[in-house]
Amino acid sequence: MFETRRVTPAAVAMLACGFAAMLALAACSSGSSSSSAASSSTAGSPGGTASASPSASGPSWASALGPGVTVQAPAPATPGNDSPAEAMAGYAKAISGTKFQAVCPYQPPSGRSNCLSEAKAIDLDRPYHSKVPYTKNFGVGYVAIDGSKAVVGTTGTYCQPGASPLCLTNDDPAAIFASGKSFASLYKMAIAGTDSPPGKNSYTLYPCVELGGKWYVDLSVG
Numbered sequence: 579m580f581e582t583r584r585v586t587p588a589a590v591a592m593l594a595c596g597f598a599a600m601l602a603l604a605a606c607s608s609g610s611s612s613s614s615a616a617s618s619s620t621a622g623s624p625g626g627t628a629s630a631s632p633s634a635s636g637p638s639w640a641s642a643l644g645p646g647v648t649v650q651a652p653a654p655a656t657p658g659n660d661s662p663a664e665a666m667a668g669y670a671k672a673i674s675g676t677k678f679q680a681v682c683p684y685q686p687p688s689g690r691s692n693c694l695s696e697a698k699a700i701d702l703d704r705p706y707h708s709k710v711p712y713t714k715n716f717g718v719g720y721v722a723i724d725g726s727k728a729v730v731g732t733t734g735t736y737c738q739p740g741a742s743p744l745c746l747t748n749d750d751p752a753a754i755f756a757s758g759k760s761f762a763s764l765y766k767m768a769i770a771g772t773d774s775p776p777g778k779n780s781y782t783l784y785p786c787v788e789l790g791g792k793w794y795v796d797l798s799v800g
Contacts, residue, residue: 650721662728662786719751726788
């Protein structure tokens with residue numbers, strides 16, 4: 579998503595498209611698919627204050643993830659890089675505040691330079707901000723961790739200006755996790771963006787990676 583190139587209006591649009599994918603909107607095109615479950619909602623302020631902590635008794639679906647996978651339940655946390663949930667909360671806060679350079683600390687360091695140059699272009703293009711995806715009542719759902727990889731669920735409302743529907747809502751912190759798929763399958767789908775129908779505004783999980791003891795959202799997705 580952050581390859582080196584001259585920043586043009588098309589490049590700005592492409593960067594925003596990548597942001598949309600990471601905000602549970604699978605691809606920058608219109609669609610009508612949404613995911614809303616009857617489980618309790620995990621709510622936080624826009625930008626994310628809900629995160630994850632270890633669950634005292636694992637959910638019934640956790641065993642399907644495979645041996646050695648740690649499952650964390652939704653709980654408050656602040657943005658940072660000390661856990662997958664903190665990285666996701668920080669990313670969402672940066673997007674919801676339309677401070678796109680603030681996204682870059684949550685990207686793996688290898689892509690930091692390109693992230694900063696492209697995000698700066700969007701920061702300066704104020705009129706374009708109204709076209710950028712945003713979240714409401716964002717929260718981190720369940721988190722599954724296997725070694726240096728993780729998949730993160732979220733709750734809240736995700737909006738893509740110009741899309742149909744404009745917004746979709748997920749209230750189930752266990753959405754997709756409860757499908758019975760293994761961690762390996764969920765991580766592969768999250769990286770490929772195939773856990774939601776192509777061309778649809780749909781709920782998805784997010785891949786995170788640990789590097790040097792810190793966690794980052796894999797912004798190459800989408």
